[in-house]
Amino acid sequence: MHTTAQLQEILDTAIQNLRFPDHPKQLYDPIRYIINLGGKRVRPLLVLMATELFGKDAHDSIHAAMAIEVFHNFTLVHDDIMDNAPLRRGKATVHEKWSTNTAILSGDVMMVEANKNLAKVNPIFLKDVLDTFNATAQGVCEGQQLDMEFESRDDVSIDEYINMIRLKTAVLLGGALKLGAIIAGASEKDADLIYQFGENIGIAFQLHDDILDVYADPLKFGKQVGGDIIANKKTFLLLKAFELAEGETKQSLNSWTSYKDFDIKEKVDTVRSVYDTLDVQNIAKESMNSYLDRALEVFAQIEVSEERKSDLLSLTNQLMAREY
Amino acid sequence: MHTTAQLQEILDTAIQNLRFPDHPKQLYDPIRYIINLGGKRVRPLLVLMATELFGKDAHDSIHAAMAIEVFHNFTLVHDDIMDNAPLRRGKATVHEKWSTNTAILSGDVMMVEANKNLAKVNPIFLKDVLDTFNATAQGVCEGQQLDMEFESRDDVSIDEYINMIRLKTAVLLGGALKLGAIIAGASEKDADLIYQFGENIGIAFQLHDDILDVYADPLKFGKQVGGDIIANKKTFLLLKAFELAEGETKQSLNSWTSYKDFDIKEKVDTVRSVYDTLDVQNIAKESMNSYLDRALEVFAQIEVSEERKSDLLSLTNQLMAREY
Structure with a gap:
């Protein structure tokens, strides 16, 4: 190996x-x-x-x-x-x-x-x-x-x-x-299990990316923090925020996602504070973790020794460990 | 069969x-x-x-x-x-x-x-x-x-x-x-022979199309006769004409293929008459026939009875028989 x-x-x-x-x-x-x-x-x-x-x-x-x-x-x-x-x-x-x-x-x-x-x-x-x-x-x-x-x-x-x-x-x-x-x-069963593992970590990775795009440490993040917010990209966070927002919060979200001209920093800060108010970061993390858990669950069912499995687990952890 | x-x-x-x-x-x-x-x-x-x-x-x-x-x-x-x-x-x-x-x-x-x-x-x-x-x-x-x-x-x-x-x-x-x-x-040999047959009739078909585009009977041709000439499409005929043309003929070809505004009928008639002067229709037909001959030559080498071969030959003839 x-x-x-x-x-x-x-x-x-x-x-x-x-x-x-x-x-x-x-x-x-x-x-x-x-x-x-x-x-x-x-x-x-x-x-x-x-x-x-x-x-x-x-x-x-x-x-x-x-x-x-x-x-x-x-x-x-x-x-x-x-x-x-x-x-x-x-x-x-x-x-x-x-x-x-x-x-x-x-x-x-x-x-x-x-x-x-x-x-x-x-x-x-x-x-x-x-x-x-x-x-x-x-x-x-x-x-x-x-x-x-x-x-x-x-x-x-x-x-x-x-x-x-x-x-x-x-x-x-x-x-x-x-x-x-x-x-x-x-075996067909193991091939399907590893597929399920991959699909679930894939969803977790993308949710992780959605969160990082808003909350990453700018010094450690490879690209502009807030890029998704600036582009009104319909990420998990924005969709969840629209789902939960009411009253003034909803209005603020509606306004900021419809402006054609805006100050970038102001938009990112405002939308992020809406996210904070609605706690969407944690809701996204919960969802991410549920996919990660499901991935690990199916991975555990694969009939291979723990030793052989460790490299794939390390890679998964490494890819998920990009800092907020 | x-x-x-x-x-x-x-x-x-x-x-x-x-x-x-x-x-x-x-x-x-x-x-x-x-x-x-x-x-x-x-x-x-x-x-x-x-x-x-x-x-x-x-x-x-x-x-x-x-x-x-x-x-x-x-x-x-x-x-x-x-x-x-x-x-x-x-x-x-x-x-x-x-x-x-x-x-x-x-x-x-x-x-x-x-x-x-x-x-x-x-x-x-x-x-x-x-x-x-x-x-x-x-x-x-x-x-x-x-x-x-x-x-x-x-x-x-x-x-x-x-x-x-x-x-x-x-x-x-x-x-x-x-x-x-x-x-x-x-056999691998027969599979290669039928490939060669197809490639050669394919080239012949395209040359046939090039000729038809200029010389087809407008009543029997599915699209506008002269379409390639109008668009300066570099067909066998135009390339051969440029190769052969000299003096005034060359100048005429150069002019008509560079005009941005032109009378469609006049352009088609003029370029076609240049083709006629240079006999490019017959040169194209000779080339077409040489590919057709080569196709039939390799087809003859395929180790299958003549009877079995007749349908493919009929199809080939039918596809090549669209009228000028």
Whole structure:
């Protein structure tokens, strides 16, 4: 069994060794660009960790891990077009640096590249691997669709929101883990349990992000604190605040989310104080913890020694431990 | 062995039975819309015909045929965005009817749906089927990229043009046939031969289209004759004309392809008369026939009785027989 650091090295090497054709340059340069922007590579790491959890070598699932990473980057390229985002990891997005058409088509060919990597897995697992990968990819697309629809809706419920982040974010974590499990020859039951684990930690991670966006320590947070508030992003906190607010508080929330011109600091401070009044931070934490608990509960049911499980638990804790 | 008409019925039924989720409606309605716009369904028909050519039943490859049809429609949705096309088969394109974002994302999920259909083929052929499908999909993306690049280049050679239409159009015909052959358990040699057959007829079809666009009988042609000339589309004929033209003829070609305002009929008539002067119609026909001959040559090498081969030959003749 490799340590997490060793797995990350295996991953880095595999990513460096990903080869895309040279020609047409305009089609393949954006792929090399987005893949090399970096990122934490959590998703492909989960593929490898699941394979080792179930007693096989990470190298067995390295192609599936690459498929997940290339697919994830494909979704970033297309989401950035749809969200009109200028920056990704501090650098120009593909559609900004090249063009929207290039970003569409390079994204499409990344999906093909992801499938090419997938086709390299051991043929005995191929059918199961494809079914899991395709269900995951479909969920991610549905999540992005719901996310876009929510922007123009003002009746989004907390349940709908949780379902959206489940699809947009969490199924990919669950799918990554399940792929690794399938390739290790895990039982169907264990493969489903690790999927459930991934999906639940995925939802917890996103709720954690929602909270951090408002309450993070600005010195430790990678991006602008309050970004979601400024953009009226319908996070768990904003939706819950709208659900609970009454009278003047409700009016204040309505006003501040409808202003076109505003002082950024004033808006963030005001909305945050509404959140404080309504205690939505704690309600969000409770919800987050319930998903985390459920994740740990299903993880406990997986029939593997505690020792083998410890690395995945450490990673989970580490990812959840970003400070407020 | 089914007749071609029977195969078309099998196809129609399978297309009617394609099911996409109901929700999110905005994501899946465009898929139902584009699939039901119709079209000749030549590509999925080729999958089925190849399977029957090699002695198996068309139903064995129906899922692969659906994968090819859904993939083809996905490329139409994304190409229409990139080409800024308002109409597809006489109806509004997806990005016009919904939005560009919807067209991007519905297209993405169509790619996933294509792959889901593909995953249903007999597992013993799955790896080969995936490899062929992915190589095909990649070729199609590369072809679209080259096609877009050619718009802004004025040094496109005939060889480059042939390579572009090979990728954009012909590999999908070859790939469809090869998928059908693989699923019938054809030898690797025969599967490659039928691929070559498809690729060569694909190039011939496109050259035929280029010629028809200029010389078709307006009463029998489905769209505006001269459309390529009006749009300065770099077809075989225009590229060959630029290659051959000298003196006044060259000047006329340069002028008419640079005018922003022009009388449509005058432009079409003038450019067509330049083509006539330079005999590019016949040069294009010679090239077309050379690809057709090559197609028939490789087809003859396939080790299957003449009787079994006759339906595919009839279809080829029928598709090439649209009148000038």
